[in-house]
Amino acid sequence: MRVVIAMMKHETNTFSPVPTPIARFAKAQAVPYEGREVYDAFKDTNSGVGAFIDLAEEAGAHMVFPIAANAPPSGPVHDDAYKFITSRILDAVEAGCDAIFLDLHGAMVTQSFEDGEGRLLANIRKIAPNTPIAVSLDMHTNMYPAIADNATVIGGFQTYPHIDNYETAARTGRPLYDMIDGKCQPTMAWGNRPMLPHVMRQGTDNFPNKDLQEMTKTMEAEGALVATLFVGFPHADIHNAGLSAVVVTDNDHALAKKYRDQLLDFAWKERESFVYQIEPLEKSLARAKAATEGPVIVLDHYDNAASGGTMDTMTVLRGVLATGLEDVAVFAIHDPTAVQEMIAVGIGSQVTLKLGGKIDMPSIRCKGEPLSVTGTVKLISIGQFRNKGPAQTGVLQDMGPTIVLDTGRVEIVVISRHQEPNDLNCFLSLGIDPLTKKYLMLKSRIHYRAGFGKVAKQVIECAGVGVCTSDYDMLDFKNVRRPIYPLDKINDPNPA
Numbered sequence: 001m002r003v004v005i006a007m008m009k010h011e012t013n014t015f016s017p018v019p020t021p022i023a024r025f026a027k028a029q030a031v032p033y034e035g036r037e038v039y040d041a042f043k044d045t046n047s048g049v050g051a052f053i054d055l056a057e058e059a060g061a062h063m064v065f066p067i068a069a070n071a072p073p074s075g076p077v078h079d080d081a082y083k084f085i086t087s088r089i090l091d092a093v094e095a096g097c098d099a100i101f102l103d104l105h106g107a108m109v110t111q112s113f114e115d116g117e118g119r120l121l122a123n124i125r126k127i128a129p130n131t132p133i134a135v136s137l138d139m140h141t142n143m144y145p146a147i148a149d150n151a152t153v154i155g156g157f158q159t160y161p162h163i164d165n166y167e168t169a170a171r172t173g174r175p176l177y178d179m180i181d182g183k184c185q186p187t188m189a190w191g192n193r194p195m196l197p198h199v200m201r202q203g204t205d206n207f208p209n210k211d212l213q214e215m216t217k218t219m220e221a222e223g224a225l226v227a228t229l230f231v232g233f234p235h236a237d238i239h240n241a242g243l244s245a246v247v248v249t250d251n252d253h254a255l256a257k258k259y260r261d262q263l264l265d266f267a268w269k270e271r272e273s274f275v276y277q278i279e280p281l282e283k284s285l286a287r288a289k290a291a292t293e294g295p296v297i298v299l300d301h302y303d304n305a306a307s308g309g310t311m312d313t314m315t316v317l318r319g320v321l322a323t324g325l326e327d328v329a330v331f332a333i334h335d336p337t338a339v340q341e342m343i344a345v346g347i348g349s350q351v352t353l354k355l356g357g358k359i360d361m362p363s364i365r366c367k368g369e370p371l372s373v374t375g376t377v378k379l380i381s382i383g384q385f386r387n388k389g390p391a392q393t394g395v396l397q398d399m400g401p402t403i404v405l406d407t408g409r410v411e412i413v414v415i416s417r418h419q420e421p422n423d424l425n426c427f428l429s430l431g432i433d434p435l436t437k438k439y440l441m442l443k444s445r446i447h448y449r450a451g452f453g454k455v456a457k458q459v460i461e462c463a464g465v466g467v468c469t470s471d472y473d474m475l476d477f478k479n480v481r482r483p484i485y486p487l488d489k490i491n492d493p494n495p496a
């Protein structure tokens with residue numbers, strides 16, 4: 001048996017000014033992993049591809065790895081990057097295979113298409129109309145008919161922060177092998193509700209998503225092959241952005257529909273609980289100043305690299321400096337130009353430079369505003385580390401050339417490639433022990449909880465500036481289907 005295993009992941013923030021060329025899909029090299037590199041990069045890691053490899057080895061299948069491409073969230077994927085990735089997958093399918101295992105994100109918008117994954121799957125189906133396809137997806141999938149119609153089994157994460165990458169692909173891939181063995185006949189039902197849950201209210205530590213994900217696990221224990229509730233990714237101005245559900249059963253379509261409706265009805269009933277209440281920044285910083293025991297997380301959640309943020313807005317850091325917070329570590333400011341300037345002056349040198357604010361954000365009518373910072377170049381690093389876990393355990397992360405700039409009160413990590421602080425090793429790899437710091441300023445929304453949730457004494461959510469704003473009034477939605485909650489205050493989930 002010959003199986004194709006591939007990864008194509010991008011969460012597209014259509015409001016993001018950050019470009020998405022092919023190089024963004026690569027780690028520590030110019031282009032994404034292909035062939036044997038894929039196996040070496042993901043075998044024995046907490047990743048979807050890692051799980052697909054283990055399933056194939058259990059089944060004694062011959063594995064083909066056309067590509068594994070994963071870019072941090074940003075603006076629409078460049079058409080030539082999309083073609084680069086998908087042509088490799090299509091060529092591998094065309095060469096002949098018995099099953100296909102795809103580790104996708106499910107919110108990829110390209111320069112030309114709203115639904116990158118659906119188009120890939122439809123094109124695979126043209127070549128291989130009857131080949132079984134398993135698709136593992138992120139919880140932030142914006143679901144489209146072309147994804148559901150062309151896949152055999154679909155499964156999504158049940159955790160946010162996402163720490164079940166491996167388990168999700170295992171849950172999704174196993175039924176496909178059972179089907180090939182004649183042990184089951186997957187049938188799928190999917191649907192959505194007109195709602196855009198705020199990302200800051202989507203964490204699976206909290207009601208209502210905690211309860212929704214528990215429901216999917218109960219369904220899988222009681223009769224579903226795979227059950228998924230996607231919270232959706234709201235920073236995508238596309239027709240189908242928002243919450244959806246997909247349930248796969250063994251040849252029982254009525255049961256799949258029943259479970260799907262239970263999930264969607266619960267989510268719709270609790271739609272107000274998915275709305276985020278914003279605290280003014282001054283109030284948040286005053287609370288931070290009053291904190292007595294660290295580490296206190298100062299969360300700059302409007303500018304999260306893992307949601308398409310430029311990771312270079314300076315509003316919250318400016319506030320941290322102006323408020324006089326001491327013993328702070330910051331992760332991170334994305335500013336490759338500043339990194340090169342500091343490499344040029346060298347370790348131990350005192351510098352004054354304009355940090356961050358290099359990228360304008362026309363979608364929210366904001367110009368980039370650098371901040372003048374004086375400090376010592378404390379450390380220069382190649383900027384690569386492997387995650388300690390539980391998120392993406394063992395997977396290589398690449399921040400590009402990296403500097404620690406020390407102002408005396410604040411240690412600022414300055415990076416050259418976008419990287420969300422979801423793992424203690426983002427600091428530990430640079431010689432900063434986050435557990436001993438009074439404050440950790442993180443540009444993150446929910447994923448920081450994977451590495452830092454347990455060690456934080458307090459978390460203070462700070463509304464700064466950025467294209468991941470939780471204030472939907474700042475975003476000019478033109479293409480998402482209307483009406484949709486909470487942009488429109490609707491009570492009927494099936495408006496005429």
Ligand SMILES: [Zn+2]
Nearest residue numbers: 138139140162
């Ligand atoms: Zn996600």
